[in-house]
Amino acid sequence: MTTFTSKHPQGSICWFDLMSKDVEKSRQFYGRLFDWSFDIGPAETGYYTVCKTQGKNAVGMGQD
Secondary structure, three states, X not given: OOOOXXXXXXXXXXXXXXXXXXXXXXXXXXXXXXXXXXXXXOHHHOOOEEEEEOOEEEEEEEEO
């Protein structure tokens, strides 16, 4: 996985959201695939999940 150690160049992508019909299955799949850990938000956020790699935020995940 790419790690940026400096500022992103202008116009570069800096965040992704993965929207899923089954977020729990997506957590299981991508967690194993990329060795991600997860910070799962409370009910009022729709359990929006921040996926982390090596302790750093990588991707957001939400209910489609």
